[in-house]
Amino acid sequence: MRIAKKIAESGAASRREAERLIAEGRVCVNGDVITTPVFFVDDSHKITIDGKPIGKKPEKLVVWKMNKPKGYLTTKRDPKGRKTVFDLFPKMSDRLLYIGRLDYNSEGLLLFTNDGNFSRKLELPATGLTRSYKVRFHGNLTKEKIEKLKNGVIIDGIRYGPIDVKITKQDKSNNWAILTLREGKNREIRKVLESLDCIVNRLIRISYGTVSLGDLQSGKVEKLSENEVRKLVKAADKSEI
Numbered sequence: 001m002r003i004a005k006k007i008a009e010s011g012a013a014s015r016r017e018a019e020r021l022i023a024e025g026r027v028c029v030n031g032d033v034i035t036t037p038v039f040f041v042d043d044s045h046k047i048t049i050d051g052k053p054i055g056k057k058p059e060k061l062v063v064w065k066m067n068k069p070k071g072y073l074t075t076k077r078d079p080k081g082r083k084t085v086f087d088l089f090p091k092m093s094d095r096l097l098y099i100g101r102l103d104y105n106s107e108g109l110l111l112f113t114n115d116g117n118f119s120r121k122l123e124l125p126a127t128g129l130t131r132s133y134k135v136r137f138h139g140n141l142t143k144e145k146i147e148k149l150k151n152g153v154i155i156d157g158i159r160y161g162p163i164d165v166k167i168t169k170q171d172k173s174n175n176w177a178i179l180t181l182r183e184g185k186n187r188e189i190r191k192v193l194e195s196l197d198c199i200v201n202r203l204i205r206i207s208y209g210t211v212s213l214g215d216l217q218s219g220k221v222e223k224l225s226e227n228e229v230r231k232l233v234k235a236a237d238k239s240e241i
Contacts, residue, residue: 003029003039006047008116011095012054015120026050055095057115063224063232064089064096064112067216074101074110085110088219099123100131100184100208108133108205109213112221118233122209125161125183127236129209132180133189134168139198141167141177148196149179155195160188178206210235 001009007018007027019037021027027034028048029041041047047054066085068074073084085098097119099111113119121127149163161183169176175198179189190200206213210231216222224232 001041002037003027003034003041003047004037005117006041007049007054008120009057010054011057011097011114011116012049014097014116017097018116021049061118061229061233062096062114063211063229064221065211065213065216065224066110066112066221067213067218068102068107068110069218070105070107073104074098089221101186102205103187106203106205107218108203109208109211110205111208111211118236121236122232123184128182129235130180130182130207131184131205131209132178132207134204134206135177135179135189135193135200136202137175137177137193137198137200139175139193139196141165141170141175141193141196141198145196145198149192153192153195155191158185160185160192163189163192 004015004018004022007013007021008015012018013021018027022034022037025033025035026049028051029039029045031046066088068085068088071083072088073082075084076086078084086096089096095114096112097114097116099113099119099122102108102110111122113122122129146165146167149165152162153160161181164180166178166180167175168178181188189203193200204213211224211228
């Protein structure tokens, strides 16, 4: 198994984070610094990050959901000391990784898991899990603009996939819509609406795959039931077929 995948499996870091740690020379195998992610390991190897051993693969897949408030970074640590989403968790033994990001000013559903490989699987566009957002914006989303979003758009040479739009309120002041997509590129909704002369002033993720935000209060976290986790795993597996 490649070392980055092994690290992700342990829940110590996501696979992408593991590759970054390796590039920074912070990962050792049996005491030797590893400089490439193309390095294969098994259970007999001792892997450390910054001198600390990674744990074993969690015996049980765990998933939490959070209603992220504005003003929190989706990261484990911030050099500037700003608040992160992990500050909202009670003390626990689970080593958790976030699934997908919400930017500083965005709110709503954010998922966490103890399995880095599962995290990566849910994030991949190829898996095709839908994400839905409740969006408040200034501007006018005409039928022509909605049709354009449905077909996907290209902005600054980057292609953004199809986005389904359901207008819930549109007047001269506060316009609201539900946007559903399958990718989730960095600041995707803000960028595509801005390209159509619509400025987002509030963005709330309300669902991710089979998981809904529901009535979870802002700033609160909740562990998914075993049945909810099974549904999410099944949806991810089905989407890849």
